[in-house]
Amino acid sequence: MPGLHEVQRAFSRSLLSASAPETGDLVRPNGLTSARRVQVYRNNVFASLTEALRAVYQVVERLVGEGFFRYAAHRFIVGHASRSGNLHRFGREFPQFLTKFDPAAALAYLPDVARLEWASHEVYHAAALPPLDIRRLHTVDSNDYHRLRFRLNPTTRLIDSPYPVLRILEANQNDTGDAATVDLAAGGERVLVMQQDTELKLQRLGAGDYAFLSALGRDCSLGESAAAALDSNRQFDLQSCLIHHVQHHVLVDIVTP
Amino acid sequence: MVHHTGNPIPPIPACAGIGLRSAHHQEVVERRPTVGFFEVHSENFFGAGGPPHRYLERVRAEYPLSLHGVGMSLGSVDPLNNQHLDRLAQLIERYRPGLVSDHLSWCSIGERYFNDLLPMPYTEEALAHVVFRVCQVQEHLGRQILVENVSTYLEFEHSTIPEWEFVAEVAQQSGCGVLLDVNNVYVNAVNHGFDPQTFLRGIPLGAVGEMHLAGHTVNHLDDGKRILIDTHNDLVCDPVWELFRVAVARFGRAPTLIEWDTDLPELDVLLNEAAIAQMILEQSDARVA
Numbered sequence: 001m002p003g004l005h006e007v008q009r010a011f012s013r014s015l016l017s018a019s020a021p022e023t024g025d026l027v028r029p030n031g032l033t034s035a036r037r038v039q040v041y042r043n044n045v046f047a048s049l050t051e052a053l054r055a056v057y058q059v060v061e062r063l064v065g066e067g068f069f070r071y072a073a074h075r076f077i078v079g080h081a082s083r084s085g086n087l088h089r090f091g092r093e094f095p096q097f098l099t100k101f102d103p104a105a106a107l108a109y110l111p112d113v114a115r116l117e118w119a120s121h122e123v124y125h126a127a128a129l130p131p132l133d134i135r136r137l138h139t140v141d142s143n144d145y146h147r148l149r150f151r152l153n154p155t156t157r158l159i160d161s162p163y164p165v166l167r168i169l170e171a172n173q174n175d176t177g178d179a180a181t182v183d184l185a186a187g188g189e190r191v192l193v194m195q196q197d198t199e200l201k202l203q204r205l206g207a208g209d210y211a212f213l214s215a216l217g218r219d220c221s222l223g224e225s226a227a228a229a230l231d232s233n234r235q236f237d238l239q240s241c242l243i244h245h246v247q248h249h250v251l252v253d254i255v256t257p
Numbered sequence: 258m259v260h261h262t263g264n265p266i267p268p269i270p271a272c273a274g275i276g277l278r279s280a281h282h283q284e285v286v287e288r289r290p291t292v293g294f295f296e297v298h299s300e301n302f303f304g305a306g307g308p309p310h311r312y313l314e315r316v317r318a319e320y321p322l323s324l325h326g327v328g329m330s331l332g333s334v335d336p337l338n339n340q341h342l343d344r345l346a347q348l349i350e351r352y353r354p355g356l357v358s359d360h361l362s363w364c365s366i367g368e369r370y371f372n373d374l375l376p377m378p379y380t381e382e383a384l385a386h387v388v389f390r391v392c393q394v395q396e397h398l399g400r401q402i403l404v405e406n407v408s409t410y411l412e413f414e415h416s417t418i419p420e421w422e423f424v425a426e427v428a429q430q431s432g433c434g435v436l437l438d439v440n441n442v443y444v445n446a447v448n449h450g451f452d453p454q455t456f457l458r459g460i461p462l463g464a465v466g467e468m469h470l471a472g473h474t475v476n477h478l479d480d481g482k483r484i485l486i487d488t489h490n491d492l493v494c495d496p497v498w499e500l501f502r503v504a505v506a507r508f509g510r511a512p513t514l515i516e517w518d519t520d521l522p523e524l525d526v527l528l529n530e531a532a533i534a535q536m537i538l539e540q541s542d543a544r545v546a
Contacts, residue, residue, distance in 0.1 A: 026414055026415070036478070049372060085328020
């Protein structure tokens with residue numbers, strides 16, 4: 001009699017490959033072939049993992065169409081194991097997968113749209129830290145300002161793209177959007193994904209703000225981050241940018257030197 | 258085994274409830290419909306925060322709550338996933354649910370998850386394994402869980418125990434309760450050719466802590482044969498309502514959930530189904546009185 005371990009090993013192999021009917025001898029046919037019975041499970045597995053991807057990558061699906069998405073999802077699922085009983089964790093590598101997915105090569109912006117959707121998905125399920133009391137800045141010696149480090153709220157993500165990725169997203173998010181109006185040559189966009197009043201909000205950033213926040217996010221000091229921002233935009237206004245992002249709970253903690 | 262320190266959690270009333278799905282979050286908190294309880298998939302709230310928790314907190318403030326898991330992989334030969342268990346424990350701490358449940362199936366091996374309810378062989382080895390795992394989970398969570406019978410589309414040649422006996426033994430030996438999914442009993446009875454009432458008679462009185470009702474899909478195969486798939490995408494069908502009446506007559510009133518996961522309809526459709534279930538539960542009282 002096969003042991004439980006052996007049964008589950010064989011069954012899992014036959015779920016992933018239709019050409020591995022290893023469970024043939026294990027399954028009682030009872031009116032249907034055992035292959036047909038295993039096929040029901042294979043269909044269910046691919047359907048639920050595909051559904052998990054569709055829930056996150058709705059705009060990607062809309063851009064490529066349902067059939068194409070299903071095909072891409074199938075290829076992705078075969079190559080990328082789900083590692084959690086929580087389906088919300090599945091699909092993180094899908095944007096990376098799309099960069100190497102030849103059938104989608106003509107849509108060069110597609111992986112960046114996918115990155116934006118995954119960032120939105122993560123932010124949607126993240127817990128916010130309490131806001132930073134701006135008065136804490138007054139307790140810092142002004143000579144030490146440049147050495148301060150800031151913590152970004154876990155409910156934020158920064159995405160940049162050489163394509164107008166947020167415009168593409170907005171134009172394809174609901175039935176009123178008109179994808180034809182997006183000019184792909186309009187230039188890149190930098191996006192801050194965040195929770196606002198606990199709902200999801202996507203906001204365009206200028207080059208300076210983006211360089212500043214992403215440097216802080218890499219644990220650079222305030223001085224280094226301001227320098228990076230000024231490199232991107234000579235008009236960068238450090239004070240108003242800093243206050244704005246503290247007030248909007250993007251920056252939620254300071255680490256004093 | 259139970260070492261809870263705070264106020265006892267009130268049990269879920271033996272009424273009809275519905276599943277809470279994100280598409281209905283807003284409407285539920287605005288309308289506050291009359292319904293016995295809400296049940297959610299635990300894993301949908303494994304994230305640390307955001308809108309899902311904001312809604313669940315508001316729902317929990319008004320209704321009894323049941324946490325129903327799909328990812329514990331109780332029957333797997335992999336070690337229990339401690340990260341998963343810890344997340345669930347945190348969720349229990351936060352929401353103090355009246356019921357906590359998962360499935361008599363496995364969904365992972367070699368740390369690869371299939372996120373589906375895969376079938377167990379019903380053998381002495383599998384029984385001992387599942388009993389051990391359920392005990393481990395109950396020990397970890399410090400409370401009883403319910404374990405649900407699942408729909409299956411195949412039987413293993415080497416199974417030696419009827420499904421109902423396997424379910425009953427898991428409950429008896431581990432001290433867990435049975436989440437009796439009436440639709441799954443019906444689906445399996447059709448798919449494998451047994452009398453669904455035999456199943457019900459195999460479950461001991463007093464073991465059932467909750468019942469589930471759902472719609473399924475009939476797949477017609479090329480050769481005129483059919484196989485029922487547990488899709489949770491439709492109204493409860495008449496034979497399942499009939500079987501539910503039998504189950505209520507046998508086991509008495511229990512919290513009863515209308516499950517609907519795909520092709521989700523308007524909230525009112527779920528509430529109507531719950532109203533029918535509620536009526537059947539109350540008719541059983543009338544008969545007893």
